[in-house]
Amino acid sequence: MSLANRYADLLDTIRIRERALFFPLRIPNELELQARWFAGDFGKHFVSLAGDKIDIVQFGTWNREAGPDFRDAAIRINGSDPIRGCIELDVSDRSWETHGHATNPxxxxxxxxxxxxxxNREFFTRTRSNRNVSQVCIDPTVLPDAFSENVPLARPGRCQAPLKDLPEERVRSVLDAAAQFRLQQKCARIRNKIDNHGRDEALFQELAAALGYKENKLPFTLIAQRLPLNLLREKPDESEALLFGVAGFLETPDxxxxxRSTREYVRQLxxxxxPHRDAMQRMxxxxxxxxxxxxxxxxxxQRRLAGLAMIAREWPSFRRCLSKAVHGDQPSPSFGVASTPTATVADFFNHLEHPFWNFHYTLTSGAASRxxxxxxxxxxxxxxxxxLFPFWLADDLEIWPAYAQLPARLSNRRLETGAxxxxxxxxxxxxxxxxxxxxQGLLQIYEDFCMQDNSDCAQCPFPEQMAKWT
Ligand code: SF4
Structure with a gap:
């Protein structure tokens, strides 16, 4: 049995317990829900409140004009031919009425x-012509992780004592198992995204989210969804301005x-x-x-957004760099990632140049000296x-040996809490x-066990399972 499967078995011990009383910790806001819906995080197969099987054939595009959130979408109802139209996502079923959608053509x-x-009371979604619209209620607690989270303050848990006595190899093996499980989960989400949006768009959206860091993952995801790579590549001279405009960074008309050193750059943007602002107002x-x-x-x-603009502009050479990171200089069939793809990828990013952003922190800061x-x-x-590693795994490449060698550079509050x-x-x-x-293994264990626990460790099966791990 693979390590990831063994970890999945370990997780089953927690699933038979009742769901944590305090879940969800946080209800995402509407914009975040929409972004995660569009990303496919809720899945694509649902049962409507009327009991119909609803399959999402196409998530559509973010709507730039008045009307529902997503247009050009397509769904199947009970296996029917695809039905094209729009999808509206609200926090509450009643929003349809309170927001006036029921009477809005x-x-x-x-x-x-x-x-x-x-x-509390049954509510039907009806259009102005009195057509009944299928309703799907989604559950935010199924989301794999949140765009941002409030992490509770840390104190050592019950498993600290048994883990202390475990041989190092055993602890490493558990962390490896949890890390492989987490990678597989990420890979499944990426496959899903590739399925929904195509390979390049999926990669672009993931890169944008990574450039947003934890704090701004949501706006960066929204930007990449609303300005797909495809559109940016069609307008190479305008792509940076579109990104800054949609981000809302060009709203000051003065x-x-x-x-002075900035005015020329801002004027160009x-x-x-x-010329696009009116049409894109809603975005x-x-x-x-x-x-x-x-x-x-x-x-x-703003610097990160400039980085995203440069990646979009250099997309063909980015794809070549990825291919080189996997196959080396010789294009040959390969089933594993090169042992040190890091240098190749770093080389691409290190060569991204921008005459303004190489020397500025923000649009309003002065020029830096170096x-x-x-x-x-x-x-x-x-x-x-x-x-990138989860993407390569989605390509069925053997990544574990190279992935396991990646040195950790950063820590964060959640990791420290888990540790x-x-x-x-x-x-x-x-x-x-x-x-x-x-x-990553530690984060997985922390999310699967500590964050699901509402018994102050007493009911958590992790320490006992650890003792059995060989
Ligand atoms: S909740 Fe479980 S995994 Fe977390 S510290 Fe307590 S015993 Fe350990």
């Missing part, structure tokens, strides 16, 4: 109404707020954005969706670990977290 083409909350992200505080200036979302990389080393490591819960002050704690794989 722009919602006439709606074929599916999706929501997470049902009201050039005087910018430093404006000139290219304004522009509200300022409140961005989290600017807490990010280091060098990681400011040149800064558009995408830094730790972000490249993150992209490799969380985007404290499981390892307490075990002197081996640091060495258990020296690789990306072990960090």
């Amino acid at each position: 722009a919602f006439e083409e709606t074929v599916l109404h999706v929501f997470i909350e049902r009201s 050039l005087d707020v910018y430093k 404006w000139d290219r954005w304004w 522009i992200l509200p300022a409140k969706v961005w989290r600017m505080s807490g990010t280091r200036p060098v990681n400011h979302p 040149k800064m990389a558009l995408i830094g080393e730790s972000r490249i490591a993150e992209i490799l670990a969380n985007v 404290t819960r499981l390892f307490g002050n075990d002197s081996r704690r640091k060495q258990f977290l020296e690789t990306v794989a072990h960090q």
Whole structure:
């Protein structure tokens, strides 16, 4: 049995327990729900409230005009031929009425109404012409992870004591198993996304999310969904301006707020954005969706967005670099990733140049005295670990030997919390977290066990299962 399957068995011990009383920890907001729906995170097969089998054939595109959230979508009802139309996603079923969709002709083409909350009384979604629209209620607790999370403060858990006495090899084996399981989960999500949006778009969306970091994963995902790579590649001279415009970063019409060294660059962006602004009005992200505080200036979302623009512009050479990372210089059939793909990928990112963003932190900051990389080393490591390796796994490439070697560069609050819960002050704690794989394994265990536990460890099966792990 593979290690990932063994971890899945371990997880079954928790699934037979009752679902945690306090779940969900957080109801995602409407924009986040829509982004995750479009990404396919809720799946594509549902049963409507009327008991019909609903299959999503095509998620459609984000609607730029008045009307439902997604247009040009297609669904099947009970295996019918695809029915084309729009999909509306709301937090509550009643929003259809309270938002006035029931009388709005722009919602006439709606074929599916999706929501997470049902009201106490039965509610039918009807269009202005009184057509009944299928309703699907989705469950946010099935989401694999959240765009952002409130992590509880850490204290050592019950498994700290038994883990301390376990031989190092056994702890590493459990972390490997959980990491392989997590990789497979990620790979399944990516396959799903490839299925829904095609290979390049899926990769582009994942890269955008990685550039958003934890704080701005949502707006970056929305941008990549609303401005697909395909569209950006069709308008290479305007793509950067479109990205900044849709991000809402060009909403100040007064050039005087910018430093002199910046005005020329901003003027160029404006000139290219304004002809599209009216048509794209509905796509522009509200300022409140961005989290600017807490990010280091060098990681400011505007710099990251410029990085995304450059990746889109250099897409063919990015794809060539990925191929080289897998196959080496010789295009040959290969079933495994080269042992050190890192250098090839880092080389691509290190060569991304931007005359403005190499020297600026934000649109309003002054010029820096020295040149800064558009995408830094730790972000490249993150992209490799969380985007490219899972993509290669989705291609059925043997990635584990190279993945297991990736050194961990960063930690974060959730990891530290997990480490404290499981390892307490075990002197081996640091060495258990020296690789990306072990960090990811720890996160998986933390999410599957600690975050599902509502018994202060008493009912958690992990310590006992650990003792049996050979
Ligand atoms: S909830 Fe389970 S895995 Fe988490 S610290 Fe407690 S015993 Fe360990």
